[in-house]
Amino acid sequence: ELEGSKVFCKNLLHTANVPTASYQTFRRADDATRYIKDRYPESHDSVPVVVKADGLASGKGVIVCDTQRDALDAIDRIGSKREFGEAGNHIVIEERLFGQEASVLAITDGTTILTLPAAQDHKPAYDGDKGPNTGGMGAYCPTPLVDDAMIAKIESDILVPVVHAMKRARRPFKGVLYAGLMITDNGPELIALLDSDPRIAAYVFGHIHHAAQFEGARCPLLSAPSTCFQFAQGGTRFGVTADAPGCRVLDLYDDGTFTASVVRADVESHVDLSQFR
Structure with missing residues (x-):
């Protein structure tokens, strides 16, 4: 459910006080369109948002936007044209985070976690972080971006709170938890969780x-x-x-x-x- 519904995941992260991008969720494409037009009029030079399909979309339901037109097109693709099918039943619009992406796998029995070394993977289709997101173009591990101190912070601020929040929600998770992170100037922030593949x-x-x-x-x-x-x-x-x-x-x-x-x-x-x- 962490992976299968971004709405559920974002609400859980908010409840657990996990560092993540601010967000809004919408059932209707019209409401999402109105939100973008009200918050980011055409006069805005930049519209730093990420528009996401709520459900699973083979890694392609996350659309990074630079302009109002980008955001409106993304909403249209997800909510109106239904390019991702039922995954687009809800739309999530997030603040865009800036930094370098990294990912961490953790094995958990529902209470305790064992964290594996961090990796950096690359989802854009083309060189220079250009092009649409894919399911993944390549990865390397370990990464110098995430040292031991950073791993400790990821565990204490993100992984442990997520596992404990799932337990409190009576949905204890046991298995392998994937955390997609953005390493920002303020520290690591969670941008994606994967738990069911x-x-x-x-x-x-x-x-x-x-x-x-x-x-x-x-x-x-x-x-x-x-x-x-x-x-x-x-x-x-x-x-x-x-x-x-x-x-x-x-x-x-x-x-x-x-x-x-x-x-x-x-x-x-x-x-x-x-x-x-």
């Missing part, structure tokens, strides 16, 4: 036996593509090594079958993808 759980759980180690010694934690974590109070803590040889990505299907892909990074050729199915 089974490929992310498969990616982390299937790959972590290459990447995770107990303090002081390597240990293969997993031998199966699907694994559950249970945190024990006072239990041994494990970290993540940066020299993992590659990753295994599993696509899971409703009939119980799956396909597996092995992705490896080659320093000399930049990216070399070997697919095994």
